[in-house]
Amino acid sequence: MLSAFAALPALPMLLPTFALAQLSASPAGQTPATNPLPSWNDTAPKKAIFDFVERVTKQGSPDFVREAERIATFDNDGTLWAEQPLYSQLLFALDRVKVLAPQHPEWATEEPFALLLKGDVRAALAGGEPAIAKIVMATHAGMISMEFTEIVRDWIATAKHPVTGRLYTEMVYQPMLELVAYLRSNNFNNFIVSGGGIDFMRQWTDRVYGIVPEKVVGSSGKTKFEMQNGKWVLMRLPEISFIDDGPGKPVGIHEHIGLRPIAAFDNSDGDQAMLEWTTGDKSRSRFGLLVHHTDAVREWAYDRDSKVGKLDKALDAAPAEGWTVMSMKDDWNKIFPFGSK
Amino acid sequence: MLSAFAALPALPMLLPTFALAQLSASPAGQTPATNPLPSWNDTAPKKAIFDFVERVTKQGSPDFVREAERIATFDNDGTLWAEQPLYSQLLFALDRVKVLAPQHPEWATEEPFALLLKGDVRAALAGGEPAIAKIVMATHAGMISMEFTEIVRDWIATAKHPVTGRLYTEMVYQPMLELVAYLRSNNFNNFIVSGGGIDFMRQWTDRVYGIVPEKVVGSSGKTKFEMQNGKWVLMRLPEISFIDDGPGKPVGIHEHIGLRPIAAFDNSDGDQAMLEWTTGDKSRSRFGLLVHHTDAVREWAYDRDSKVGKLDKALDAAPAEGWTVMSMKDDWNKIFPFGSK
Numbered sequence: 001m002l003s004a005f006a007a008l009p010a011l012p013m014l015l016p017t018f019a020l021a022q023l024s025a026s027p028a029g030q031t032p033a034t035n036p037l038p039s040w041n042d043t044a045p046k047k048a049i050f051d052f053v054e055r056v057t058k059q060g061s062p063d064f065v066r067e068a069e070r071i072a073t074f075d076n077d078g079t080l081w082a083e084q085p086l087y088s089q090l091l092f093a094l095d096r097v098k099v100l101a102p103q104h105p106e107w108a109t110e111e112p113f114a115l116l117l118k119g120d121v122r123a124a125l126a127g128g129e130p131a132i133a134k135i136v137m138a139t140h141a142g143m144i145s146m147e148f149t150e151i152v153r154d155w156i157a158t159a160k161h162p163v164t165g166r167l168y169t170e171m172v173y174q175p176m177l178e179l180v181a182y183l184r185s186n187n188f189n190n191f192i193v194s195g196g197g198i199d200f201m202r203q204w205t206d207r208v209y210g211i212v213p214e215k216v217v218g219s220s221g222k223t224k225f226e227m228q229n230g231k232w233v234l235m236r237l238p239e240i241s242f243i244d245d246g247p248g249k250p251v252g253i254h255e256h257i258g259l260r261p262i263a264a265f266d267n268s269d270g271d272q273a274m275l276e277w278t279t280g281d282k283s284r285s286r287f288g289l290l291v292h293h294t295d296a297v298r299e300w301a302y303d304r305d306s307k308v309g310k311l312d313k314a315l316d317a318a319p320a321e322g323w324t325v326m327s328m329k330d331d332w333n334k335i336f337p338f339g340s341k
Numbered sequence: 342m343l344s345a346f347a348a349l350p351a352l353p354m355l356l357p358t359f360a361l362a363q364l365s366a367s368p369a370g371q372t373p374a375t376n377p378l379p380s381w382n383d384t385a386p387k388k389a390i391f392d393f394v395e396r397v398t399k400q401g402s403p404d405f406v407r408e409a410e411r412i413a414t415f416d417n418d419g420t421l422w423a424e425q426p427l428y429s430q431l432l433f434a435l436d437r438v439k440v441l442a443p444q445h446p447e448w449a450t451e452e453p454f455a456l457l458l459k460g461d462v463r464a465a466l467a468g469g470e471p472a473i474a475k476i477v478m479a480t481h482a483g484m485i486s487m488e489f490t491e492i493v494r495d496w497i498a499t500a501k502h503p504v505t506g507r508l509y510t511e512m513v514y515q516p517m518l519e520l521v522a523y524l525r526s527n528n529f530n531n532f533i534v535s536g537g538g539i540d541f542m543r544q545w546t547d548r549v550y551g552i553v554p555e556k557v558v559g560s561s562g563k564t565k566f567e568m569q570n571g572k573w574v575l576m577r578l579p580e581i582s583f584i585d586d587g588p589g590k591p592v593g594i595h596e597h598i599g600l601r602p603i604a605a606f607d608n609s610d611g612d613q614a615m616l617e618w619t620t621g622d623k624s625r626s627r628f629g630l631l632v633h634h635t636d637a638v639r640e641w642a643y644d645r646d647s648k649v650g651k652l653d654k655a656l657d658a659a660p661a662e663g664w665t666v667m668s669m670k671d672d673w674n675k676i677f678p679f680g681s682k
Contacts, residue, residue, distance in 0.1 A: 068547070068553060145595060189555075198596070198599070199599070202599045206409070212409060213598065213599030213600055214530075214555070214556075214597065214598045214599055214600070215555075216599065220596060222592075223592050223595055223596075224588070224592070225588040225589075225590075225591040225592060225614055225618065226588075231621065232591070232614075232617050232618055232621040234591060234592065234595050234618075241596075247565070247566040247567075248566075249566075250566040250573070250575060251563075251564050251565070251566060251575065254486060254564055254575050255539070255561060255564075255582075256555065256597060257554065257555050258539070258540070258543045258554030258555055258557065259554055259555070273566055273573075276573050277566065277573055277575075280572065280573040
């Protein structure tokens with residue numbers, strides 16, 4: 001796939017992300033008097049969101065939830081930004097392998113690096129999780145935390161999406177930016193809970209979604225506090241600390257937030273446990289939503305058979321669980337801040 | 342020690358903690374016009390705090406720090422509340438052993454439980470960390486998260502400090518309550534970073550300090566998301582996940598907050614790494630403070646030879662590191678909201 005990507009023309013689309021700036025002009029604590037979700041069609045999902053928010057925020061309502069407990073959790077890949085044709089963080093890792101290759105002559109014969117460097121991403125990733133873990137460890141560890149921060153910030157500021165040529169931070173869903181802002185304006189406490197790397201996301205989620213580093217929950221590697229050249233540093237070790245995916249998501253939520261969310265926004269089977277945990281307590285108000293990727297023209301259409309963001313069991317479970325399933329094609333009149341793919 | 346504690350009269354001092362309610366009457370974002378730290382004497386530490394806060398909050402000051410980066414971290418035991426004669430959480434665990442003993446006939450011959458149940462706490466704890474770990478695992482795991490929450494809430498609402506007979510939530514330092522509120526009013530983002538258990542602290546830190554669960558960093562055990570009797574639960578496993586002490590504190594700060602603090606408030610050698618991480622970047626504004634327990638009459642006097650809250654190496658390091666060392670005896674005119682020990 002890398003070779004296919006490399007063949008794409010580099011499109012001159014370095015527009016800054018402007019969606020957040022537009023949205024945050026509306027002061028926190030106030031609901032815009034007019035439609036706060038303009039990119040959502042007037043279909044059932046939008047009505048369900050409005051209905052839920054009204055019930056839990058209305059003083060005296062039997063479903064009222066006090067502000068301190070209005071925890072909302074958002075998956076990131078495929079829920080807040082695009083995850084096709086590959087998770088952005090994996091594309092970051094592949095870019096890093098190319099940058100680091102001159103320092104690693106052994107990669108010429110060591111898999112999955114050799115295949116990657118020949119441009120055969122598909123074959124390299126066929127090694128599955130062990131291969132991906134090797135790539136991630138080689139690109140995310142062995143440096144201090146501040147160095148990794150700089151590398152991610154440089155990459156996210158310049159790297160282009162392989163299909164659209166846009167910055168990755170432009171590949172965010174305009175309707176979800178509106179939803180995040182709408183919940184915030186109703187004094188919800190928004191968190192990202194993603195299988196992605198916590199230190200990868202934290203470098204840009206505040207700027208792009210208005211979600212600060214402490215409100216990002218993700219997968220992490222171990223770090224070690226140590227002295228290097230007379231300075232205290234956190235060294236990134238090539239060792240997994242926590243995988244914030246599948247049944248790990250409720251664990252990550254518990255560890256980081258300490259309260260059970262009342263709303264969760266997701267898109268794949270990897271998010272099912274997070275939805276179950278959020279909506280499983282039937283004695284209280286709760287809301288679960290699945291983003292169904294149904295728009296092959298404006299975004300991508302995929303679900304049960306996709307290797308990235310597979311949505312199968314969670315889709316089957318949705319009706320009985322009461323989760324709202326929204327269709328990108330039918331329920332969103334705009335996909336990205338700049339329009340469509 | 343348990344036997345000595347049991348011999349104490351149960352004092353009728355179930356007063357609610359009122360300090361926070363008084364303090365939070367001052368709206369966030371405004372510094373009280375008059376002295377915001379009335380329980381601090383007009384000595385050097387108070388002046389150092391005022392000087393630091395003024396420098397980092399004054400627009401145009403070369404030391405100005407924007408609000409998003411005004412992270413302040415507080416140790417809990419010995420910094421925000423009393424830790425003598427034993428850490429409160431260990432006293433909680435000892436109480437739990439007594440409650441659970443009828444379900445564990447094997448404890449009659451199994452150490453450290455047998456010694457504990459005979460009332461010889463000193464001998465039981467002589468087993469050191471392995472003994473303490475056994476006690477903590479037996480009392481903090483093997484139940485679901487919500488059950489543990491209820492147990493802690495019940496205990497903290499009724500259990501009495503073995504020396505003063507006060508509720509543990511009354512054994513907080515009035516000057517630190519004022520400091521937490523003062524920093525908050527200057528748009529600092531306050532976190533607890535403690536070796537104590539994250540789920541133990543989160544049940545009362547909001548009510549007592551105004552620090553919500555998501556802003557509490559502590560030691561944790563592993564949890565597992567699973568179905569029990571048709572309900573999704575988080576089961577507490579008898580396995581350590583993270584020790585938030587010593588060099589673990591900067592790691593916990595990084596994982597939970599994602600930013601390097603600019604101020605840290607501590608009292609023991611177990612906090613030294615947190616102070617080093619907070620104040621180690623000499624290129625920016627930063628503040629470190631050590632609470633020195635010097636008042637045997639109103640609180641307890643201990644440092645280099647104490648088994649609880651030992652302060653030795655960090656005290657020696659303070660002058661060169663520029664950490665402010667405050668003396669309870671000399672710098673605080675009030676210790677607890679109710680007065681003195």
